[in-house]
Amino acid sequence: MIEIHGLSANYGEARVLNDVSLEVHQGEVVTLVGRNGAGKTTMLRSIMGLHRDLSGSISFDGKPIEKWSPNARARAGIGWVPDDRGIYASLTVAENLTLPPVVHKDAWSMEQIHATFPRMRERRSSMGTQLSGGEQQMLAIARVLRMGSRLLLLDEPSEGLAPVIVQRIGEIIREIKAQGVAVLLVEQNVKFASTVADRHYLLSQGRVVEQLSNDDFKAREVELLEHLGM
Amino acid sequence: MDAFLQYTVQGLAAGGFYALAALGLAVIFGALGVVNFAHGSFYMLGAVASAVLLDVLGIQFWAALVIVPILMFIFGIIIELLLVQWLLKLDILYNFLLTFGLSLVLVDLVKRQYGVSGLPYELPAGLGGLLQIGSVEVPSYQLFVFLFALAVCLVVWFVLSKTRVGMIVRAATEEPERARALGINVSAWVTPVFGFGVALAGLAGVLAAPFRAITATMGTNFIIILFAIVVIGGLGSVLGAVVAGFLVGLVEAYGQGYAGTFSQVLIFVLMAVVIAVRPAGLFGRKEAV
Numbered sequence: 001m002i003e004i005h006g007l008s009a010n011y012g013e014a015r016v017l018n019d020v021s022l023e024v025h026q027g028e029v030v031t032l033v034g035r036n037g038a039g040k041t042t043m044l045r046s047i048m049g050l051h052r053d054l055s056g057s058i059s060f061d062g063k064p065i066e067k068w069s070p071n072a073r074a075r076a077g078i079g080w081v082p083d084d085r086g087i088y089a090s091l092t093v094a095e096n097l098t099l100p101p102v103v104h105k106d107a108w109s110m111e112q113i114h115a116t117f118p119r120m121r122e123r124r125s126s127m128g129t130q131l132s133g134g135e136q137q138m139l140a141i142a143r144v145l146r147m148g149s150r151l152l153l154l155d156e157p158s159e160g161l162a163p164v165i166v167q168r169i170g171e172i173i174r175e176i177k178a179q180g181v182a183v184l185l186v187e188q189n190v191k192f193a194s195t196v197a198d199r200h201y202l203l204s205q206g207r208v209v210e211q212l213s214n215d216d217f218k219a220r221e222v223e224l225l226e227h228l229g230m
Numbered sequence: 231m232d233a234f235l236q237y238t239v240q241g242l243a244a245g246g247f248y249a250l251a252a253l254g255l256a257v258i259f260g261a262l263g264v265v266n267f268a269h270g271s272f273y274m275l276g277a278v279a280s281a282v283l284l285d286v287l288g289i290q291f292w293a294a295l296v297i298v299p300i301l302m303f304i305f306g307i308i309i310e311l312l313l314v315q316w317l318l319k320l321d322i323l324y325n326f327l328l329t330f331g332l333s334l335v336l337v338d339l340v341k342r343q344y345g346v347s348g349l350p351y352e353l354p355a356g357l358g359g360l361l362q363i364g365s366v367e368v369p370s371y372q373l374f375v376f377l378f379a380l381a382v383c384l385v386v387w388f389v390l391s392k393t394r395v396g397m398i399v400r401a402a403t404e405e406p407e408r409a410r411a412l413g414i415n416v417s418a419w420v421t422p423v424f425g426f427g428v429a430l431a432g433l434a435g436v437l438a439a440p441f442r443a444i445t446a447t448m449g450t451n452f453i454i455i456l457f458a459i460v461v462i463g464g465l466g467s468v469l470g471a472v473v474a475g476f477l478v479g480l481v482e483a484y485g486q487g488y489a490g491t492f493s494q495v496l497i498f499v500l501m502a503v504v505i506a507v508r509p510a511g512l513f514g515r516k517e518a519v
């Protein structure tokens with residue numbers, strides 16, 4: 001679904017990603033795990049086309065997309081759920097949901113969205129940022145599902161949320177996966193990551209230092225927690 | 231009391247074209263982040279265009295009310311594509327230099343063509359008279375300007391808050407990058423929005439033509455008042471621009487009626503009071519400071 005080769009990204013003089021290669025296949029959930037400042041968000045922003053100071057190749061559905069604008073990438077089926085959730089304060093919940101164009105035939109209908117995210121119907125007329133943090137996270141995920149994105153880029157969706165909500169997000173990720181959607185999940189919550197993912201990339205100081213299956217990942221959980229400084 | 235009512239109608243009429251022009255300024259600032267110092271000259275062009283259309287082609291006020299905003303919309307699109315779009319990547323200083331420089335050029339071009347004395351403009355047929363309200367007579371044209379401007383503001387508000395176009399403009403205003411990442415071609419929206427803001431300034435100019443002196447420099451004082459309005463209403467707030475536009479029109483008219491030469495000073499006293507009490511303006515959000 002997406003293949004990244006030799007990606008390097010800079011902020012001015014500072015090199016933030018260094019020769020990173022990774023891939024995510026259809027129906028696969030892959031995490032990008034690393035400490036604060038490892039470059040995880042920069043990786044997602046680069047895939048989305050929002051970070052432009054970079055080199056290397058990115059191909060999506062077999063097409064090179066490095067030169068594409070962010071909106072072209074979104075229309076091709078990449079859905080971004082940013083670390084701050086990206087909910088518009090000046091749009092209602094319903095408007096936040098319907099803002100992006102529907103880009104794929106398998107996009108979730110409004111009925112499906114409301115069945116999985118009942119709060120989105122109850123709160124549809126509220127302004128987006130009147131929702132709680134957990135609800136905003138759900139809205140951000142629902143928004144890209146309604147759009148019909150085939151690859152979701154989730155930036156620390158569990159951060160700052162209560163355990164039951166994190167658990168619910170885990171269920172939703174598994175449901176998305178079952179439909180053949182690919183997920184690239186940025187996480188620092190190792191426990192959560194191991195409950196949803198197939199594979200893991202360990203990012204350290206802008207480099208992929210290790211690639212692990214979920215079983216290896218679970219087996220080395222303690223060591224990994226240490227690596228993450230937690 | 232009679233005088234008060236007359237000043238009120240006069241103030242609401244002036245407030246009408248302040249509100250329209252300020253609305254244009256606010257929409258442009260919202261969608262492009264550009265503070266348009268040329269807005270006063272776009273207003274002037276709207277008034278001059280109405281006078282020229284009448285003089286050269288015999289096109290009357292009613293038709294000008296439609297034709298001039300369309301012409302100004304096209305003019306705005308050209309200016310955006312030619313000049314303003316390059317600003318979006320540059321330091322804010324260039325924003326001032328370009329739009330202020332543009333206004334100087336436009337003013338001098340008009341001066342060169344039409345001189346400095348005012349162009350004549352007749353009141354449109356049917357609006358020249360006085361209207362009896364209770365015991366007072368008010369000019370029907372002033373009442374018309376107020377109602378027409380109010381109607382246009384309401385339509386713009388409706389479009390911004392209830393339609394898909396409005397939703398996209400709001401999203402692009404609040405966070406353009408995120409809108410791009412959600413599949414919205416923000417750059418494609420920016421050009422018509424700029425044109426629309428220019429058209430609103432032009433429309434204000436058409437409405438002003440029958441009762442303000444039409445000169446090349448009529449926008450110079452206007453833009454100063456517009457900025458006072460934007461500060462009072464809250465930078466980037468559409469509702470604030472409209473409310474403050476009418477408010478300033480009223481303050482100006484009462485000032486002219488009761489305080490003579492101090493009327494302009496009153497506007498800035500109002501601005502100072504608003505800044506002291508609510509630094510972000512009446513309807514401004516905190517981030518806008």
Ligand SMILES: Nc1ncnc2c1ncn2[C@@H]1O[C@H](COP(=O)(O)OP(=O)(O)OP(=O)(O)O)[C@@H](O)[C@H]1O
Nearest residue numbers: 011014016034035036037038039040041042043083
């Ligand atoms: N706008 C910026 N300008 C300069 N440097 C930046 C900018 N954004 C991020 N960086 C730097 O790039 C590095 C990677 O940042 P990034 O946000 O990608 O990390 P992250 O892995 O997502 O961290 P976190 O877990 O805190 O979200 C950090 O060292 C950070 O300081």
Ligand SMILES: [Mg+2]
Nearest residue numbers: 040041042083
């Ligand atoms: Mg991050």
